[in-house]
Amino acid sequence: MFNLRFTFKMFALATCTLVFSVAAQAQATRTWVSGLGDDVNPCSRTAPCKTFAGAIAKTATGGEIDALDPAGYGTLTITKAITVDGGTGTGWASTLFSLTNGFVINITTNLTTDRVILRNLSINGAGTTIGVDGVRFIDGTELTLENVSIFNYSGDGVEVNQSQACRVNMRNVTFSHGGIGIKSSSTAAAVSMNLQDVRINSMSSHGIQAINNTIIFGKNVHAFNNGVGTGIFGDGFRADGTSGSSIINCTGCSSNANTANGFNALNSGLIRISDCEIFHNASTGISGTVRSGGGNRFAFNGVNGTPVATDIVIQ
Amino acid sequence: MLTRVCASLFFMCLVFLATPLPASAQAGAANGTYKFIMEDRLTKYLEFDARSDERGTATGYMILTDDARVFFQDVDGTGEIPRDEAVAFSMKADLQTMSIEKNHAVINGVVRDSTYRSYIGKWIQLVIEDNDGIEVPDKFGWSFCEPEPGGWIPQDAEVPGDQGAFMSWWSTDVERKDDVGIPSPSLIPGSLKSCRVYPTFTYEFATILKGDGVIKISQ
Numbered sequence: 001m002f003n004l005r006f007t008f009k010m011f012a013l014a015t016c017t018l019v020f021s022v023a024a025q026a027q028a029t030r031t032w033v034s035g036l037g038d039d040v041n042p043c044s045r046t047a048p049c050k051t052f053a054g055a056i057a058k059t060a061t062g063g064e065i066d067a068l069d070p071a072g073y074g075t076l077t078i079t080k081a082i083t084v085d086g087g088t089g090t091g092w093a094s095t096l097f098s099l100t101n102g103f104v105i106n107i108t109t110n111l112t113t114d115r116v117i118l119r120n121l122s123i124n125g126a127g128t129t130i131g132v133d134g135v136r137f138i139d140g141t142e143l144t145l146e147n148v149s150i151f152n153y154s155g156d157g158v159e160v161n162q163s164q165a166c167r168v169n170m171r172n173v174t175f176s177h178g179g180i181g182i183k184s185s186s187t188a189a190a191v192s193m194n195l196q197d198v199r200i201n202s203m204s205s206h207g208i209q210a211i212n213n214t215i216i217f218g219k220n221v222h223a224f225n226n227g228v229g230t231g232i233f234g235d236g237f238r239a240d241g242t243s244g245s246s247i248i249n250c251t252g253c254s255s256n257a258n259t260a261n262g263f264n265a266l267n268s269g270l271i272r273i274s275d276c277e278i279f280h281n282a283s284t285g286i287s288g289t290v291r292s293g294g295g296n297r298f299a300f301n302g303v304n305g306t307p308v309a310t311d312i313v314i315q
Numbered sequence: 316m317l318t319r320v321c322a323s324l325f326f327m328c329l330v331f332l333a334t335p336l337p338a339s340a341q342a343g344a345a346n347g348t349y350k351f352i353m354e355d356r357l358t359k360y361l362e363f364d365a366r367s368d369e370r371g372t373a374t375g376y377m378i379l380t381d382d383a384r385v386f387f388q389d390v391d392g393t394g395e396i397p398r399d400e401a402v403a404f405s406m407k408a409d410l411q412t413m414s415i416e417k418n419h420a421v422i423n424g425v426v427r428d429s430t431y432r433s434y435i436g437k438w439i440q441l442v443i444e445d446n447d448g449i450e451v452p453d454k455f456g457w458s459f460c461e462p463e464p465g466g467w468i469p470q471d472a473e474v475p476g477d478q479g480a481f482m483s484w485w486s487t488d489v490e491r492k493d494d495v496g497i498p499s500p501s502l503i504p505g506s507l508k509s510c511r512v513y514p515t516f517t518y519e520f521a522t523i524l525k526g527d528g529v530i531k532i533s534q
Contacts, residue, residue, distance in 0.1 A: 027354060027522065027524065028353070028354050028522035036460070038458070038459040038460075039385050039386075040379075040381060040385060040404055040434075040459060041457065041458050041459060042353065042456055042457065042458075042520075042521035042522065044456055044519035044520065044521060044522070045519050046442075046456065046458065046513070046517065046518050046519045047440075047456050047457060047458035047519070047521070050390070051386075051388055051390060053386060053388065054385070054386075057354065057355035057383065058353050058354045058355055058522075059354060060354055071390070071391075072390035072391045072392070073390060074388035074389075074390040075388065096389070096390065096391070096392045098392065126392065127392060
């Protein structure tokens with residue numbers, strides 16, 4: 001009798017276990033967005049979301065949001081490590097940011113893994129009132145931009161404004177028709193920035209402005225026709241160390257047709273250039289503490305300028 | 316002896332419950348309730364009950380609630396004012412079609428009521444997988460989707476540019492000025508068939524961090 005009762009109890013327990021099962025599954029490392037998606041969807045490939053903002057909530061930290069098709073996916077505030085990939089299949093994903101900022105990165109966890117990658121994106125501030133900043137990097141360890149176009153804005157294409165050490169990588173990035181292309185400042189620790197194949201043109205103010213505690217390593221970085229705002233004169237490259245040294249190192253770069261200087265080092269700012277072209281700048285080709293590794297070419301600047309004694313060792 | 320018989324029955328029941336039910340015909344039923352969370356850690360709840368005939372026509376309902384609120388952006392620059400919904404999302408849909416294949420079912424319906432007015436009249440597709448719930452949890456995914464064109468529109472071929480015979484209506488409560496109404500199931504005859512139905516194995520299911528519930532498919 002005891003055995004029979006025990007068996008029935010076991011049967012009931014097993015049935016309850018089956019009926020009220022608790023499932024624990026993997027996190028969503030990859031989620032999807034589509035122009036035909038919906039943010040109430042689970043953001044899977046067959047049920048994609050409509051916006052980056054809708055997808056990021058359903059994406060694991062360190063995961064990736066991918067676009068299924070070229071469409072507008074909205075602005076995004078990022079508070080955890082993430083990769084946003086607009087895809088390359090039939091075009092890039094687009095973000096319109098009229099009146100606001102395109103991407104704001106504000107990861108406050110202060111982990112070495114707080115990394116953000118923005119890849120294959122068109123970030124357009126067009127509208128009745130154009131957008132402010134394309135990408136604002138307020139807090140986080142590392143930001144990488146690959147194959148990104150940022151245009152039509154009043155503020156900065158990429159603004160780094162941190163109080164901790166961070167790294168910024170850009171490869172194949174284009175800035176056009178904005179206030180400043182790249183602006184970087186840190187109140188304490190250094191911002192280390194690696195730029196490769198970056199083009200900045202038609203800014204109302206400067207192309208690149210490294211204000212404080214910023215060191216930039218640039219290769220094939222081109223600033224053209226900047227300082228076109230009404231009553232504004234702009235430099236192509238500007239190291240402006242007012243309260244902390246800022247350094248711009250550039251190889252194979254060009255700074256042409258800017259309304260002020262090609263390369264301008266102010267206060268405690270320092271610029272090193274090698275194999276660069278500096279043509280048609282209205283004021284001065286190079287100004288301030290600019291050191292040369294040789295191979296630079298000057299023409300048709302208001303004044304070409306002269307580099308100071310170099311600290312570049314050629315071996 | 317009795318103990319052995321009971322033990323055998325017990326194990327047979329376990330095997331029966333743990334084995335996905337084979338299904339080949341269209342007619343059948345599917346139902347379930349599932350409370351779960353995804354990566355956003357907000358509670359979601361799914362409830363549905365569907366019955367279909369041999370032709371795949373279904374009756375029943377589906378309820379989906381989500382504590383997450385949706386922020387609508389003007390992603391295409393149309394001038395639409397971005398808005399943050401004040402309440403959590405929930406909706407109830409009338410089910411229209413269901414196809415069952417082994418332990419999978421694809422169910423389509425139309426949203427009839429929702430806390431978000433813009434969802435009323437939208438199509439929703441629910442894809443479920445009935446597993447043992449222990450070794451392999453039940454799986455499901457849902458999608459609000461654009462209906463694919465279907466059926467046909469009668470046109471007069473002798474009249475150039477004839478737009479065809481449209482038939483639609485919009486049901487509203489005239490006593491309520493704020494009533495947005497409910498669209499008829501077929502705005503164009505035969506046009507709104509359902510969400511696109513793919514082979515069941517191609518569907519991806521929602522990534523559930525933690526869930527509790529049961530999904531059943533029977534024929």
